[in-house]
Amino acid sequence: MTLAVCVRCGESKVGAFTPCARCGLDPAAHGTDKELQAKSLLLSDRFFPGGELEAMGQRIRAGQGVDFDSAKLAELLEELKTQKLPVVSKASPGCTVVGLVLLGGALLFVAGVLWMWRSYGR
Ligand SMILES: [Zn+2]
Structure with missing residues (x-):
């Protein structure tokens, strides 16, 4: 968490x-905006533990903005570009297996329909 x-x-x-x-800002929906994602990552308790993060939030809420550590930002951008970070963890291994089983089932169904259609034609 x-x-x-x-x-x-x-x-x-x-x-x-x-x-x-x-405000509805969804960094994951901005797939191409890596800078937004990097900034979002930076503004987390991974980099600002405890009260520090809250202080950053208060600064933004007050309209003061925050000074992003450009070195860290560049580092995160690089991580995001090389996909070392799982930006969206929606595709879990379990989902892939279920997807493959469903795909296999659909193929079998199509093959069955084709086979029946050919038998019927004779
Ligand atoms: Zn917001």
Whole structure:
């Protein structure tokens, strides 16, 4: 569980890539905006443990903005580009297996229909 702060409005949230309940900003939906995702990652308790993160959120909420550590930001951008970080963990291994079984079932069904169709034609 990662505590994070919304990059746009400073609202606290759980998970760096979860949609913000206050302004609706959803970093995961911005697949190509790696900088937004990097900033979202930076504004989490991974980099600002405890009260520090809350202080960052308060600064954003007050409209003061935050100074992103450019070195850390560049580092995170690089991590995101090389996909070392699982940005969206929606595709768990279990889902893949279920998907394959469903796909296999669908193929079998199509093969069965084709076979019956051919038998019927004779
Ligand atoms: Zn927000």
